[in-house]
Amino acid sequence: MKTGTLLQVEVTLQTCGLEDIASKIGQSQPQSAPSHDVGSAIAPDQLLSETLWTGLFQQWLTKLSPVLSPIGSYELTLRLTHDAEIQSLNRDYRQIDQSTDVLAFSALDEVMDLPESAYTAMPFYLGDVIISVETAIAQAQQQEHLLATELLWLATHGLLHLLGWDHPDDSSLEEMLAQQSHLISCLKV
Secondary structure: OOOOOEEEEEEEEEEEOOOOHHHHHHHHOOOOOOOOOOOHHHHHHHOOOOHHHHHHHHHHHHHOOOOOOOOEEEEEEEEEHHHHHHHHHHHHHHHHOOOEEEEEEEHOOOOOOOOOOHHOOEEEEEEEEEEEEHHHHHHHHOOOOOOHHHHHHHHHHHHHHOOOOOOOHHHHHHHHHHHHHHHHHHOOO
């Protein structure tokens, strides 16, 4: 697949326990966001839109040009949730009993013994990105940027983890953060 070729991407958006948080999403915006804040192009009510997220992940994956799917078709799940659920997942899967902002469960970590024909017949499943909206709201307020910007930041971080990126040391973390900034700066929203 040529670099820059538009990939097919399917995002399944799940929202869990956001009933109490949904009303805070619009209220969590700072009084005046910086004019360069990319999140300003996204209306708060669109943050829970599967169509929005599919388009964003499609742009990011097209920019990254992964070579995992011979047909250029990918699937992933984005789960927007609350602190209690992400804490439970963090405890159960990472043995860290505290809330966090984003978790990523890459399908690349699982050994799948599928016939070769399966990879040309269906989208390649990348895995799951789980984001705590409660933590994202707090972090957006601390950073004095929009919630949309924080969610973009966390989603790109999770996506890079799905693709095998990691940050065990400062230099790899800096590289990953630079890639996140690049992906966000290239967005057309």
